[in-house]
Amino acid sequence: MKKFILFLWILTLIGFLLGIMLGGNVFIKERASTLCLSCMGLGE
């Protein structure tokens, strides 16, 4: 269990850095900056 918790912390750090390196933050920013009609319940 101890090793598993430590693994999760390491995964957090690696995920964040690798995510930025592969452009994940750009995707998040792009999606979060777009007005989402689904969230508003509009359309269709």
Next chain:
Amino acid sequence: MKRKWIQITSTLVHNGYLGFLLNNNTYTGFLKSFCAPGLNCFSCPTSLFACPLGILQNLFVSVRILPWQILIGSFLYVLSFFLFFGLLLGRFICGWLCPFGFLQDLIYKIPFLKTYVNLPFRAQSYLKFLFLLLFVIFLPLLVINELGYGILWFCKYICPAGTIEAGYLNLLLQSSLFYLTGLVFFLKTFILILLLILCLIDLRFFCKNVCPLGLIYGLFNKVGILRLSFDLNNCNSCKVCEKVCPSNLSIPDEINSLECIRCLNCLKICPTKAIKLEIYKPYEVSNH
């Protein structure tokens, strides 16, 4: 410091963009690259951050059309936010930081019939799992249109935070959006009203029975840095802690269960200080 003031501060931080007063548009700056800890729609005109649940669904609906490196990068990036918030705070986010949790606390203060709502077929034990697996993961992933895109099922058909923050606020700001209102909008409004009435009767009904984000954070309650501990030697079995628990948990057995929203009511009311909030080392395992 009182929980109420932290909730107010957190709500203002989640929704700190005032530029919409000048241009009627949502915030599109640097902070939108980061996920917020609480349930707060990114299409809200005041929202500064991305909603983790909305982004997770956006990722699933785009699986078939994104280049693999962007897909993996986005998945790892979003995962790191879930892990970071979960491991650091767990469901403290629900109890102390989530703007929609704060709204539910405010609604519950209105004098009305107060009781624990028992759902039929013991649904309270599995309903939020159903919402997470079905509406957040599998339906956005599997049901696609002719362009290869999926639908944000939870955002589109359920999320009450989106209905208030994105739906109604944007309709107030941009009257041109009115022509897009239809059956889905009325369905979402009906769900919003139903959930608000249930939250008026039963404290944090949405957190306890529906919220997929709370469920994800709850998985970390046993392994996060902040955990509750229980000293059996100090306990006089008055059970007053169970009476003030909004999640109706059995203490001490379920003190770190995924249902605990970390409001700390039990800790505050305990006359013998048997319940403590402890900061664990990242690799430490607790008994409860």
